[in-house]
Amino acid sequence: MMPGKEDILVPYADMKKIFSEILLKQGFTEDKAGQCAEIFTASSADGVYTHGVNRFPTFVSYIKKGYVKPAAEPSLKNSSGSMEQWDGNLGPGPLNAIAATDRAMQLADQSGIGCVALSNTNHWMRGGTYGWYAAKKGYAFIGFTNTIANMPVWGGKDKKLGNNPLIIAIPYKKEAIVLDMAMSQYSIGSLQQAKMKGERLAVNGGFDADGNLTNDPAAIIGSKRPLPVGYWKGAGMALLLDMLAVLLSGGLATHEISSKQAEYGLSQVFIAIDLSKLHPASSMNNILEAIILDYHSAEKADADGRILYPGERILATRKRNLEKGIPVLRAVWEEIGAL
Amino acid sequence: MMPGKEDILVPYADMKKIFSEILLKQGFTEDKAGQCAEIFTASSADGVYTHGVNRFPTFVSYIKKGYVKPAAEPSLKNSSGSMEQWDGNLGPGPLNAIAATDRAMQLADQSGIGCVALSNTNHWMRGGTYGWYAAKKGYAFIGFTNTIANMPVWGGKDKKLGNNPLIIAIPYKKEAIVLDMAMSQYSIGSLQQAKMKGERLAVNGGFDADGNLTNDPAAIIGSKRPLPVGYWKGAGMALLLDMLAVLLSGGLATHEISSKQAEYGLSQVFIAIDLSKLHPASSMNNILEAIILDYHSAEKADADGRILYPGERILATRKRNLEKGIPVLRAVWEEIGAL
Incomplete structure (x- = not known):
C-alpha cells in the first residue's frame, strides 16, 4: 500500500528499536528481542503490514497470556538422517521458524536436501520471511504451516480448514523469488x-x-x-498440507488447535535444498533470467497493467519504505506505543 | 463421469491387454508394455479418462514421431546424497516417473527424505499415479512437473505458463489421500x-x-x-514450480519446451518421505481418521451436496469401473482399435 492520510511514517531503525524494547520488557533476552524485532520490522518494510506491525500487539498479548513462551527453544525429538522432528516448546513462532530453517539448511549441506518438521510451535507471522531468508543464502525453500480453522471445506458452511500458507522460494541475483500463498x-x-x-x-x-x-x-x-483459492482445489490443498504437517511433525492438527482458546501449538514443515551442489550461482541466474524475460514479455491484458513475478513488488516497496519510512496506521502505532 | 449414451464399457483386463499389444507393436518390451498399459488402464478405471484412455492415441503418435523413445531409460547425472538428478533420455513419461518415484523412496529409506529431479523426460500422464503409488507403499509424496505453455500470466493475454500440476499424497488405510492439482x-x-x-x-x-x-x-x-487457480496466486505458483523443476533437474523450462514442435523433454521433481520412521501405521490412520471425521462433519452448504476429501471420489469410481467396465467414448475406442 502507498502511505495514506491516516498513516504515519516510521523509520526502520526506530520501529525495530521500539519492538525490541517492548519484547525486553516481556522477558526476551537482548539477542532474541533484537531478532524478533528485526523480523516484525522487515515484514513491515516489505509491505506485509498484516503480519508485521499490525500483528505486533496480538503477538505481545499472546506472550502475556502465556501462549508464547519467550525463553523456550526447540528441541530435537527424532532424526532419520535428512529428516528431523523438533518440538517447538511453544517458543516465539518466528524464532522457532528461523531455527528450523537454519537446521534444514544444515541438513541440506550434508546431503542435498533437508526437512525439519516442527510441532508445538507458534504463529510464524509472515511465512515469506523464511523463504527470503533461505533463498538469500542460496537454498531453494518449501515450507508450510497449519493454522486455526478459518475457512470452510468445499461444499460446507462452517470453518473446518486452516488457510495453511505454502511458501516456495528460490535465490535470484542476491535477492529472491518468493511465493507466499495462503490457501484462502x-x-x-x-x-x-x-x-x-x-x-x-x-x-x-x-x-x-x-x-x-x-x-x-x-x-x-x-x-x-x-x-479457498480455486474453490475445491485450494480447500483440498489446505487439507493435505494440514495432514502432512501433522504426520511429519507429530504435532496438532487444525481441528485440535481450533478446540483451544487461542491459536497456539501449530505444526510446520521446512524443506531446504542446496542449489550450490547443482549449479554455479551465475548459471542459475541465467536460467532464471531467461524464464523471467519470457514471463515479462507477455502481451498485457490491460495497457496500464503490470506483470510481476512473486516477490517482485516487494523489492520496490522495501526500497520506498527504507527511504521514506514504513507507513503505519495511526491507531496501530498508538496501540503499540501503549504496550 | 457416469457412463453416457455414447460410451461403451470396456473391462479392465481387456483394456490393458489392448494397450499392451499396441505398445508391443511400437517396440516396447513385454515388461514395459505391460507396465505402461497398466498405468493408462488404472487412470481410466479411476475416472481420469483425460489422462488415461482418451490420451492413449496421442501417446502412440508421440512414439511414432520419435518424441517418446520406447527403449530409453533414465540415467543418473548427479548425486548429493538424498538429492539426485536423473536424465530421462526421452523415455516413456510414465515409466520414467515410476523409476524416479522408486528411487526417491529408496533415498527416503536411507535417510528419511529423498528427492529425485528428472530432466529430459516426457508427459507423465496422470500425476496422481505417482502419488497413489508412493502412498500405497507408505510414503508421503510431493511431486510436480512443468508442461508446455498453456496458461496466461496474471495480467497478460498470451500463453506463457504451464499448468504445472502439483501432487501431494499420503497413505491412508491401505489406500491414499491424493491431491492432483493442475494450476489452471x-x-x-x-x-x-x-x-x-x-x-x-x-x-x-x-x-x-x-x-x-x-x-x-x-x-x-x-x-x-x-x-489460473486463484487468479494471480495459481499463476505465481505455476511460475515457481517451473523454476524449481528446472533448477533441481537441470532440464528445460516451459518457455524452452514451448519453442519446440511438440510437448516433450519435460522437467519433473519427486520427493518421498518415509513415514514408517515417524509413526506406526495404526497411529497414522488414527491421526488421519480424526482429521477426516472433523472434515466430514461440516454443515453442508447444500442439503444434497457431498463433502469429499481429495481422492475420495476416485475410490467409488474405481469400484464401479472394475465391476461394470470402464466407460469409453465410442469414437475414442474406435480410434484406439485402429492403432
Whole structure:
C-alpha cells in the first residue's frame, strides 16, 4: 500500500528499536528481542503490514497470556538422517521458524536436501520471511504451516480448514523469488486491512451471510466463509498440507488447535535444498533470467497493467519504505506505543 | 463421469491387454508394455479418462514421431546424497516417473527424505499415479512437473505458463489421500472433455475471446486463456514450480519446451518421505481418521451436496469401473482399435 492520510511514517531503525524494547520488557533476552524485532520490522518494510506491525500487539498479548513462551527453544525429538522432528516448546513462532530453517539448511549441506518438521510451535507471522531468508543464502525453500480453522471445506458452511500458507522460494541475483500463498483467496490479514480501509476486494473473496459470493471484506469476515483459492482445489490443498504437517511433525492438527482458546501449538514443515551442489550461482541466474524475460514479455491484458513475478513488488516497496519510512496506521502505532 | 449414451464399457483386463499389444507393436518390451498399459488402464478405471484412455492415441503418435523413445531409460547425472538428478533420455513419461518415484523412496529409506529431479523426460500422464503409488507403499509424496505453455500470466493475454500440476499424497488405510492439482482451474483434459460432451463448467474456467470470464469450455479452448487457480496466486505458483523443476533437474523450462514442435523433454521433481520412521501405521490412520471425521462433519452448504476429501471420489469410481467396465467414448475406442 502507498502511505495514506491516516498513516504515519516510521523509520526502520526506530520501529525495530521500539519492538525490541517492548519484547525486553516481556522477558526476551537482548539477542532474541533484537531478532524478533528485526523480523516484525522487515515484514513491515516489505509491505506485509498484516503480519508485521499490525500483528505486533496480538503477538505481545499472546506472550502475556502465556501462549508464547519467550525463553523456550526447540528441541530435537527424532532424526532419520535428512529428516528431523523438533518440538517447538511453544517458543516465539518466528524464532522457532528461523531455527528450523537454519537446521534444514544444515541438513541440506550434508546431503542435498533437508526437512525439519516442527510441532508445538507458534504463529510464524509472515511465512515469506523464511523463504527470503533461505533463498538469500542460496537454498531453494518449501515450507508450510497449519493454522486455526478459518475457512470452510468445499461444499460446507462452517470453518473446518486452516488457510495453511505454502511458501516456495528460490535465490535470484542476491535477492529472491518468493511465493507466499495462503490457501484462502485473501489472507485474514488482507481482509482485515481492506475492511479497516473501507476498500472492496479486487475479486470475490468469500461468501456473504446468504451464501453468495462477494468482494465485501466485512461481509466475509462476518460470515467466516473466505473463499479457498480455486474453490475445491485450494480447500483440498489446505487439507493435505494440514495432514502432512501433522504426520511429519507429530504435532496438532487444525481441528485440535481450533478446540483451544487461542491459536497456539501449530505444526510446520521446512524443506531446504542446496542449489550450490547443482549449479554455479551465475548459471542459475541465467536460467532464471531467461524464464523471467519470457514471463515479462507477455502481451498485457490491460495497457496500464503490470506483470510481476512473486516477490517482485516487494523489492520496490522495501526500497520506498527504507527511504521514506514504513507507513503505519495511526491507531496501530498508538496501540503499540501503549504496550 | 457416469457412463453416457455414447460410451461403451470396456473391462479392465481387456483394456490393458489392448494397450499392451499396441505398445508391443511400437517396440516396447513385454515388461514395459505391460507396465505402461497398466498405468493408462488404472487412470481410466479411476475416472481420469483425460489422462488415461482418451490420451492413449496421442501417446502412440508421440512414439511414432520419435518424441517418446520406447527403449530409453533414465540415467543418473548427479548425486548429493538424498538429492539426485536423473536424465530421462526421452523415455516413456510414465515409466520414467515410476523409476524416479522408486528411487526417491529408496533415498527416503536411507535417510528419511529423498528427492529425485528428472530432466529430459516426457508427459507423465496422470500425476496422481505417482502419488497413489508412493502412498500405497507408505510414503508421503510431493511431486510436480512443468508442461508446455498453456496458461496466461496474471495480467497478460498470451500463453506463457504451464499448468504445472502439483501432487501431494499420503497413505491412508491401505489406500491414499491424493491431491492432483493442475494450476489452471480446469485441466486442459477436463476442458476438452466438457467441450466434447457439450457441458458447461461448474465455475468460470477462463476468458473468452473478448477477455471476459466464462464457463464455456469451447470459448476457453478458443481463446487459449484458461484461468489460473486463484487468479494471480495459481499463476505465481505455476511460475515457481517451473523454476524449481528446472533448477533441481537441470532440464528445460516451459518457455524452452514451448519453442519446440511438440510437448516433450519435460522437467519433473519427486520427493518421498518415509513415514514408517515417524509413526506406526495404526497411529497414522488414527491421526488421519480424526482429521477426516472433523472434515466430514461440516454443515453442508447444500442439503444434497457431498463433502469429499481429495481422492475420495476416485475410490467409488474405481469400484464401479472394475465391476461394470470402464466407460469409453465410442469414437475414442474406435480410434484406439485402429492403432
